[in-house]
Amino acid sequence: MSAAxxxxxxxxxxxxxxxxxxGNLVDFNLGRxxxxxxxxxxxxxxxxxxxxxxxxxxxxxxxxxxxxxQQAYDSIFRGKxxxxxxxxxxxxxxxxxxxxxxxxxxxxxxxxxxxxSPEEISPEYLSYYLSxxxxxxxxxxxxKGQTLNKGKLNSLEIALPPLPEQKKIAHVLxxxxxxxxxxxxxxxxxTELKKALMHKLFTEGLRxxxxxxxxxxxxxxxWEVAPLSSCAVVQTGIAKGRKIDPKDAVELPYLRVAxxxxxxxxxxxxxxxxxxxxxxxxxxxxxxxxVLTEGGDFDKLGRGFIWHGQxxxxxxxxxxxAVRPDTKRISSEFFAYQSQSPYGKAYFLSVAHKTTNLxxxxxxxLKAFPVxxxxxxxxxxxxxxxQSIDGKIASARAKHSALQDLFRTLLHELMTAKTRVHKLExxx
Numbered sequence: 001m002s003a004a005x006x007x008x009x010x011x012x013x014x015x016x017x018x019x020x021x022x023g024n025l026v027d028f029n030l031g032r033x034x035x036x037x038x039x040x041x042x043x044x045x046x047x048x049x050x051x052x053x054x055x056x057x058x059x060x061x062x063x064x065x066x067x068x069x070q071q072a073y074d075s076i077f078r079g080k081x082x083x084x085x086x087x088x089x090x091x092x093x094x095x096x097x098x099x100x101x102x103x104x105x106x107x108x109x110x111x112x113x114x115x116x117s118p119e120e121i122s123p124e125y126l127s128y129y130l131s132x133x134x135x136x137x138x139x140x141x142x143x144k145g146q147t148l149n150k151g152k153l154n155s156l157e158i159a160l161p162p163l164p165e166q167k168k169i170a171h172v173l174x175x176x177x178x179x180x181x182x183x184x185x186x187x188x189x190x191t192e193l194k195k196a197l198m199h200k201l202f203t204e205g206l207r208x209x210x211x212x213x214x215x216x217x218x219x220x221x222x223w224e225v226a227p228l229s230s231c232a233v234v235q236t237g238i239a240k241g242r243k244i245d246p247k248d249a250v251e252l253p254y255l256r257v258a259x260x261x262x263x264x265x266x267x268x269x270x271x272x273x274x275x276x277x278x279x280x281x282x283x284x285x286x287x288x289x290x291v292l293t294e295g296g297d298f299d300k301l302g303r304g305f306i307w308h309g310q311x312x313x314x315x316x317x318x319x320x321x322a323v324r325p326d327t328k329r330i331s332s333e334f335f336a337y338q339s340q341s342p343y344g345k346a347y348f349l350s351v352a353h354k355t356t357n358l359x360x361x362x363x364x365x366l367k368a369f370p371v372x373x374x375x376x377x378x379x380x381x382x383x384x385x386x387q388s389i390d391g392k393i394a395s396a397r398a399k400h401s402a403l404q405d406l407f408r409t410l411l412h413e414l415m416t417a418k419t420r421v422h423k424l425e426x427x428x
Contacts, residue, residue: 007137008157014417017161022130023154025121028089028114029082030150031107034072041072047081048105052090055099055111058131058177061088062102077106082113087127089114092147095135098127112153122163124170129158132411159415168421169414176407183400187393194389198341201382202372216370223374229367232290232335233324236363237316238283240273250277253314255285257293260320262340263305263390273315283315288332290323291316292339295352295360302348302361306336321366330371334379337386338372 010019022028031050034041045067054064073079081104082088090097092110100123107113116123138152161169204211209220216225228234240254254273259266275283285291285307292304296319307322316322325335338344347369352359374382413419 005157007134008159013159014161014420016165017159017417019157019159021154022156022158025126025158026114026116028112028153031109031111031113032076033108034068034076041069041076042066043069045069045072047073047077048103050088050101050105050107050111052094052097052108052110055088055090055097057097057099058127059099060102061099061105064105068106072106081105082107083115085123086113086115087123088112089130091153095139095146095148096131096133098131100127120163121160122166122170124174125161125166126158128170128173128411129415130156132415159417161417165421172414172421172424173407173410176403176410180400180403180407183396183403186396187400190389190393190396194386194393195342197389198337198386199343201385202338202341202343205374205378206381206385207378219372220374222378223372225370226329226373227367228323228369228371231326231329231371231373233326234363234367235283235289235316235322235324237318237320237322238273238275238279239318244274244276248276248278249274250280252280253311255291255311255314255316255320257296257300257317257319260291260293260300260303260305262303265305265310267311270311275315280313280315285309285314285316285322286324288325288327290325290332290336290339292321292323292366294319294321294362296358298349298357298359301352301359302339302345304336304339306332321363323366330373331376331379331383333383333387335371337383339369343372344369 005019008019010017013019036042047068047070048061048064049066049068049072050061050064051066054061068076073081082101084101084104086101088099088101088107088111090111094110101113116126133156135146135148138148138156139146160166203217203219205220205223207220209222211218212221214225219225237255251272251274254271255265256269256271258269287307287309289307290304291307292302293300295301323335323339325332339348348361349359351365351368352361354360410419414421
């Protein structure tokens with residue numbers, strides 16, 4: 001064991017623990033990227049080639065976005081595939097992301113691969129340990145961007161419990177990780193179920209009515225179709241960058257596209273805007289407004305949620321619409337679900353102005369949105385069905401978030417011996 005440590009105090013570790021440097025524990029290999037300008041290395045690719053985007057934290061890699069050709073296999077990598085089961089760690093830009101290979105593969109130069117001897121150190125323990133190191137301590141500040149070199153990698157300090165304790169720590173963490181993955185599967189499955197349900201609800205309803213043909217296709221016989229402008233006010237927002245006399249000015253919270261997610265408000269980066277006092281009433285969001293994004297990336301087009309006064313005296317950006325339904329004809333909840341349904345999304349995409357990466361819908365197109373208008377009773381039934389499945393998704397997300405918090409806490413506590421694994425009472 002090397003004696004020089006900067007970030008671990010061996011004397012502070014439990015008596016039976018030791019510490020060592022990464023370079024003393026494993027032999028690691030750097031990857032390569034075949035020349036991008038040479039199609040012979042990429043065309044007809046058959047051998048998996050891992051980039052950081054293929055790596056999920058503590059995940060298993062079973063496929064890659066890109067594959068390299070037989071020519072690359074022979075001349076660039078000389079047939080030396082990284083074996084299945086090897087650990088991969090990113091050490092440039094995204095530092096410390098850990099994954100395991102579930103297939104033989106090659107990888108790029110921002111990733112190292114290694115195979116710890118399971119008789120000497122638990123591969124799972126080492127993978128978890130490396131994922132929680134504070135790599136800022138090891139980065140060279142003279143180097144532009146986040147990266148580690150070979151010397152820095154060799155010097156990484158690793159706390160080492162006895163092998164049986166390493167395995168127990170890894171087992172506990174993997175149990176929590178499997179629980180997290182189970183919630184992710186529930187969220188994904190329930191979200192897909194919601195899409196299918198909404199497609200059925202907004203084309204067939206819930207009452208097995210005969211259907212009639214309309215300009216937008218078949219709908220239940222009792223339903224109406226009307227432009228949004230006939231059953232709601234569409235309010236555009238306000239732009240930044242205007243000169244305003246300070247004596248007439250007021251600074252207010254400013255809802256932007258970045259704050260609008262599918263079904264909820266993201267307060268992570270809430271900004272403010274200075275406007276004239278007499279403009280507040282016009283641009284203020286009202287209780288029950290359906291907030292919709294004008295566009296941006298394709299997945300941001302028509303994204304929205306219902307405003308319930310989440311932020312006091314909030315106004316909205318010119319790229320965010322506030323749709324104020326006439327509740328005698330359509331409820332805010334029903335329109336919100338309709339706009340987020342496959343039917344609503346398809347309409348926004350069909351009328352949007354598109355470029356290579358962006359899509360945008362203007363006020364005229366939004367006002368022309370053909371709104372489906374069942375009876376108020378049917379609207380409520382459809383909203384109830386959607387809210388029920390939303391409740392299941394919200395419950396799974398809450399469990400997922402709690403498990404992630406538990407995982408982060410355990411990862412830190414177990415790796416620093418602040419919590420000893422033999423004192424935990426966890427069941428599979």
